Amino acid sequence: MFGILKKIFEKAPPENEKLPYYDIVCPYCFAKFHHEDVVFRATHHRDDDEAYALQEDEKLNIYRGKFDLAPIDELEAVIDLSSIPEENKIYSGRVIVGLSDKYSEVTKNRLCPECHNDLPITAGKYPSNIISIVGATAVGKSVYITSLIHILQHVTANNFDAACIPLDNGISRRFRQEYEAPLFENNHLLQATAITKRQEPLIFQFVFKDENRSPLTLVFFDVAGDGMTSKEYIKKQAGHIKNSAGILFLVDPMQIRTIREKLLHQLGDNPGDITNTADEPREIVLALYDEFIAHQENSKTDIPTAIVLTKSDLLNALKSDDGEYIRTNSNVFNNVVHREFLNLDEFENINGEMKRFLSKVDIPFVNAIDVYFRETSYFAVSALGSNPIEQQVSGIISPIRVDEPFIWLLYKLGVIEGRHE
Ligand SMILES: Nc1nc2c(ncn2[C@@H]2O[C@H](COP(=O)(O)OP(=O)(O)O)[C@@H](O)[C@H]2O)c(=O)[nH]1
Numbered sequence: 484m485f486g487i488l489k490k491i492f493e494k495a496p497p498e499n500e501k502l503p504y505y506d507i508v509c510p511y512c513f514a515k516f517h518h519e520d521v522v523f524r525a526t527h528h529r530d531d532d533e534a535y536a537l538q539e540d541e542k543l544n545i546y547r548g549k550f551d552l553a554p555i556d557e558l559e560a561v562i563d564l565s566s567i568p569e570e571n572k573i574y575s576g577r578v579i580v581g582l583s584d585k586y587s588e589v590t591k592n593r594l595c596p597e598c599h600n601d602l603p604i605t606a607g608k609y610p611s612n613i614i615s616i617v618g619a620t621a622v623g624k625s626v627y628i629t630s631l632i633h634i635l636q637h638v639t640a641n642n643f644d645a646a647c648i649p650l651d652n653g654i655s656r657r658f659r660q661e662y663e664a665p666l667f668e669n670n671h672l673l674q675a676t677a678i679t680k681r682q683e684p685l686i687f688q689f690v691f692k693d694e695n696r697s698p699l700t701l702v703f704f705d706v707a708g709d710g711m712t713s714k715e716y717i718k719k720q721a722g723h724i725k726n727s728a729g730i731l732f733l734v735d736p737m738q739i740r741t742i743r744e745k746l747l748h749q750l751g752d753n754p755g756d757i758t759n760t761a762d763e764p765r766e767i768v769l770a771l772y773d774e775f776i777a778h779q780e781n782s783k784t785d786i787p788t789a790i791v792l793t794k795s796d797l798l799n800a801l802k803s804d805d806g807e808y809i810r811t812n813s814n815v816f817n818n819v820v821h822r823e824f825l826n827l828d829e830f831e832n833i834n835g836e837m838k839r840f841l842s843k844v845d846i847p848f849v850n851a852i853d854v855y856f857r858e859t860s861y862f863a864v865s866a867l868g869s870n871p872i873e874q875q876v877s878g879i880i881s882p883i884r885v886d887e888p889f890i891w892l893l894y895k896l897g898v899i900e901g902r903h904e
Pocket residue numbers: 618619620621622623624625626627672708756757758793794795796797864865866867868869870871
């Protein structure tokens with residue numbers, strides 16, 4: 484009764500006020516801020532006004548310095564909103580997307596207030612939904628991201644009426660030249676030496692044609708294979724991980740001690756390129772714990788985390804009819820294509836099988852995951868489809884189940900549905 488009266492007397496909010504807005508997480512530096520805390524880059528410069536003269540952008544140069552990029556001498560001014568009267572602000576829904584400066588020049592070049600990089604157009608209108616990738620050195624991160632982005636662009640996007648788009652042209656070019664073309668055209672693995680310095684992150688957005696669905700942003704910081712220990716790497720990434728909406732946590736079967744010997748034995752005289760470092764997966768969990776989980780409520784994280792066993796093609800050497808480790812007809816070896824929704828039958832099969840497998844070969848790892856992560860599922864992928872020899876993949880590259888963990892994250896973040904067949 485009171486509820487009804489209240490409804491009648493309460494003024495309906497104007498259309499605009501119903502539109503949502505969200506805090507923004509910058510995909511470059513992972514700073515998190517209110518959408519009205521953005522700054523803008525002027526679209527023009529003036530010699531007669533110091534504030535609008537070409538100038539050094541210190542914040543941007545500090546960011547660039549972290550990735551060994553040369554500083555930029557002069558850029559147009561950065562304008563912050565405090566100097567702009569309300570009527571000169573430009574909104575899309577309730578999110579500020581532009582302004583008219585004191586010379587009545589309009590800019591829609593929205594920047595992160597911390598690092599001054601351009602923000603995605605979707606920032607603030609949707610949840611930031613950033614997906615981060617973590618894993619030990621040599622676990623297969625670079626190869627996986629290459630295969631994943633390739634499949635997202637060529638297969639998954641079509642299956643979900645979406646597009647997978649690099650955030651800018653530089654990323655597009657770099658991905659094509661340094662990652663995709665060598666692998667998918669020349670069957671050649673990226674050489675560790677090709678990546679000698681810290682690279683700017685590779686950032687891609689998975690955007691749906693249906694505007695009611697939030698895009699996902701995939702961010703990957705590549706580092707030289709031997710440039711950093713896994714622990715140092717995690718430490719550097721920890722700040723990023725904690726502002727992520729989802730995590731792809733990669734685990735290499737070759738780095739699990741109990742099966743490493745078995746696999747080496749089975750692979751015999753021609754083991755191909757096998758990881759020789761062995762950073763046990765649990766070490767990475769512990770590093771993550773130290774760096775960010777410990778600071779979360781109840782020392783546990785709610786960020787949905789896909790535990791992804793990489794190089795699943797290697798498991799061929801462990802398969803047997805009695806399925807001591809892996810059954811001959813295991814789901815792991817079948818590529819599965821999800822369309823329009825997450826196929827829950829397929830998902831439950833692989834999740835169950837991989838959790839059982841990992842519990843058998845590395846129970847300390849699974850226990851650590853159970854203790855520190857609230858939302859996890861298990862997956863197996865092969866970015867290549869076969870074991871490379873001397874950095875070369877023979878035959879065609881046939882990725883297996885590489886997009887499944889990503890699709891599960893879409894489901895977990897409420898962007899797509901899950902259905903039983
Ligand atoms: N058998 C097999 N080996 C892989 C696969 N992906 C990567 N590798 C191997 O793992 C090595 C390290 O991969 P990389 O992506 O550079 O690892 P990162 O250090 O985590 O970036 C590669 O050189 C390959 O030899 C895969 O799908 N199957």
